[in-house]
Structure formats: C-alpha cells, structure tokens
Amino acid sequence: MSDPAAAPKPARSGRGVRIALALSLALNLLILGLVAGAVLAVGPRGGDDPRLRTLGxxxxxxxxxxxxxxxxxxxxxxxxxxxxRRALGASLLQLRQALLAEPFDRAAAEAALARSRAAAEALQGQGHAALLDQIGTMDAAERAALADRLERALRRLAGRDR
Incomplete structure (x- = not known):
C-alpha cells in the first residue's frame, strides 16, 4: 500500500486566480449588457431608453x-x-487581458481603466450636451413638466435601492 502522506496534494487555485475569474465574469457580463443595451431600442419600463443611459x-x-x-x-x-462605444468595449477587453496576466499587470489594468474612463466621459459629454440643447428648446411649462417627471423618476429609482 502506498503511504498517504507521500501522495501529492491536489493543486489549489490561488485567491488571485479566483478574483481574476470573478472579475473576468463581471467584465464579460458588463460587455454583454452594453451590447444588449445598444441593440435594444427601448428598455423594459417603456420610457427608459438604454441608449440614453449609455450617454450618462x-x-x-x-x-x-x-x-x-x-x-x-x-x-x-x-x-x-x-x-x-468601440473604445469603451476595447478598453474593457484590454482590462480583461490585464486581469488574466500572470503575474497581474497593474500598469496595463490602470491604462485600460483610464481609456475606459475617457470613453465613458466622452459619451457622457455628448449626452449632456444633447440634453442641454433639447432643454434649451423647451418653454417654461415644458421645463416644469420635465422637472416633475424627473422628481418622479428619482423617487422610483430611490425605491429600487431599498
């Protein structure tokens, strides 16, 4: 009979590998969400347009x-x-590669996150400019109605966080 103490122990995944896999899954789901949001014309609540949410x-x-x-x-x-949007997706894929690198490449991950942030800020800047341009076409009554709908939307969103 073989000595049980001499048997090699099975290799265990390190904590870093598990974290990298979890982050990889999260990134894949994020990319899937971005793609699905870009494809869908209108979100599940009718008036909630994912294309507008992408614009911040x-x-x-x-x-x-x-x-x-x-x-x-x-x-x-x-x-x-x-x-x-392409730049954002590419930066997330680059971040994924940095997460999978062994050893972890912090500089590559940091650069990918910076590119992602720049693309997201550019999208948000476009969205905010377009929103302000549209609000500029509204009269006082239309702006007041928008403010009321915004208040209701904020209450609805706050209710989801409970």
Whole structure:
C-alpha cells in the first residue's frame, strides 16, 4: 500500500486566480449588457431608453418624453458615439487581458481603466450636451413638466435601492 502522506496534494487555485475569474465574469457580463443595451431600442419600463443611459443621462432617460428622447438621440453625432462605444468595449477587453496576466499587470489594468474612463466621459459629454440643447428648446411649462417627471423618476429609482 502506498503511504498517504507521500501522495501529492491536489493543486489549489490561488485567491488571485479566483478574483481574476470573478472579475473576468463581471467584465464579460458588463460587455454583454452594453451590447444588449445598444441593440435594444427601448428598455423594459417603456420610457427608459438604454441608449440614453449609455450617454450618462441617468434619470433623464426616464423623465424625458418620447419626443424629447428622440430629439436628444437626433442631436448625437452617431459616428462619434460609435467610436466611443468601440473604445469603451476595447478598453474593457484590454482590462480583461490585464486581469488574466500572470503575474497581474497593474500598469496595463490602470491604462485600460483610464481609456475606459475617457470613453465613458466622452459619451457622457455628448449626452449632456444633447440634453442641454433639447432643454434649451423647451418653454417654461415644458421645463416644469420635465422637472416633475424627473422628481418622479428619482423617487422610483430611490425605491429600487431599498
């Protein structure tokens, strides 16, 4: 009979590998969400347009009327939007590669996150400019109605966090 003490112990995954796998899964789900959001025209709540959320409009995506949503989308430079979305996706893929590198390549991960942040800020800048341009076309009554819908949207979003 063989000596049980002499038998090699099975290799165990290190904590870093498990963390990297979890982050990889999270990134893959994030990319899937971005792609699904870009493909879908309207979110599950009817007025919540994922394309507007991608532009950093947050609760305004819920508060804008359908006509105003269309107008905001129409104000966006589609080529620039496509470029920034591609840059965001590419930076997330680069981050994934940095997470899988052994040893962990912090500098590559940091650079990928910086590129991701720059692309997200560019998208948000486009969205905010288009939103402000659209709000600039509204009269006082339309802005007040938007403010009321924004307040309701914020209450709805706050209720989800409970």
């Amino acid at each position: 409009l947050g609760p305004f995506a819920l508060a804008l009327s359908r006509e105003d949503q269309e107008a905001v989308r129409g104000r966006i430079d589609r080529d620039a939007l496509r470029t920034e």
